[in-house]
Amino acid sequence: MDTKLTGKRALVLGASRGLGYAIAAGLAAEGAKVALASRSAERAAEAAGTIGNGAVSFACDTAKSADVDALHAAAVDALGGPVEILVLNSGGPPPGAAQGVASDQWRASFESMFVNLVRLADLALPGMIESGFGRIMTVVSSGVVQPISNLAISNAIRPALIGWGKTLSAEVAKHGVTVNAIAPGRIATDRIAELDAANAKRTGRTPEEVHEASKASIPAGRLGKPEEFGAAAVFLASEGGAYITGSVIRVDGGQILSV
Numbered sequence: 001m002d003t004k005l006t007g008k009r010a011l012v013l014g015a016s017r018g019l020g021y022a023i024a025a026g027l028a029a030e031g032a033k034v035a036l037a038s039r040s041a042e043r044a045a046e047a048a049g050t051i052g053n054g055a056v057s058f059a060c061d062t063a064k065s066a067d068v069d070a071l072h073a074a075a076v077d078a079l080g081g082p083v084e085i086l087v088l089n090s091g092g093p094p095p096g097a098a099q100g101v102a103s104d105q106w107r108a109s110f111e112s113m114f115v116n117l118v119r120l121a122d123l124a125l126p127g128m129i130e131s132g133f134g135r136i137m138t139v140v141s142s143g144v145v146q147p148i149s150n151l152a153i154s155n156a157i158r159p160a161l162i163g164w165g166k167t168l169s170a171e172v173a174k175h176g177v178t179v180n181a182i183a184p185g186r187i188a189t190d191r192i193a194e195l196d197a198a199n200a201k202r203t204g205r206t207p208e209e210v211h212e213a214s215k216a217s218i219p220a221g222r223l224g225k226p227e228e229f230g231a232a233a234v235f236l237a238s239e240g241g242a243y244i245t246g247s248v249i250r251v252d253g254g255q256i257l258s259v
């Protein structure tokens with residue numbers, strides 16, 4: 001399949017490792033011009049160097065609106081034109097129960113996981129609408145469909161991206177701009193290893209026991225590979241993905257049990 005991504009200008013957030021990295025690498029492998037970002041300039045630069053194919057990197061903390069504004073300007077400059085493919089990804093929030101989350105934590109997480117991502121989309125949208133082509137993807141979680149225990153902040157805030165994205169998708173579809181969410185189940189990244197280690201500590205099990213229990217809950221019998229997640233994003237970005245919009249695409253090995 002010809003993805004027709006050669007030369008397309010892409011900006012991927014949270015991309016020094018894990019899912020964001022896999023998406024950035026997948027887009028670059030299809031010939032897209034990729035700008036990637038994460039909080040650490042060093043880690044982002046290392047990722048861009050590994051990806052190669054002209055990928056460029058920036059430091060951007062999604063907790064800071066000024067970072068997001070500066071990133072948009074720098075990416076447009078480095079890519080040589082408006083962003084055509086925008087991947088809104090952010091770091092995961094701390095695990096924890098729904099009870100007793102401090103108000104400051106709720107505000108900080110909402111700022112980092114929603115407000116500043118939407119802000120970046122608003123900066124990129126005029127260029128997409130003008131050119132008649134655009135792809136916006138949010139990286140969410142299986143928790144938007146089936147809330148995950150002890151991940152209250154994620155379960156509460158990520159659905160806001162779904163509601164926003166669905167509303168936006170109807171506004172911009174006529175301009176050739178699609179807006180979709182991709183929901184990972186359990187994809188083998190550092191974040192999942194860190195959550196499993198915290199879970200093991202909390203429940204008095206070994207990380208291996210937690211890992212085995214997690215695998216047993218997935219019909220595919222294994223965790224996903226980051227590149228399998230990246231492949232879904234590449235398809236959504238491609239010409240073939242033009243008629244998919246306003247959707248939540250699950251990449252979960254069948255883990256979410258509802259239809």
Ligand SMILES: NC(=O)c1ccc[n+]([C@@H]2O[C@H](COP(=O)([O-])OP(=O)(O)OC[C@H]3O[C@@H](n4cnc5c(N)ncnc54)[C@H](OP(=O)(O)O)[C@@H]3O)[C@@H](O)[C@H]2O)c1
Nearest residue numbers: 014016017018019038039040062091092141186187189191
């Ligand atoms: N992996 C899964 O199966 C899974 C399942 C459900 C949901 N998710 C969610 O999907 C997202 C990506 O997951 P992942 O597994 O790839 O996580 P990860 O391995 O922890 O990677 C997170 C990436 O985001 C960057 N980052 C973290 N905080 C940031 C911030 N405030 N601003 C900008 N960049 C930031 C990190 O780089 P720096 O440290 O350099 O900033 C890193 O590149 C997370 O929100 C995670 O909770 C993942």
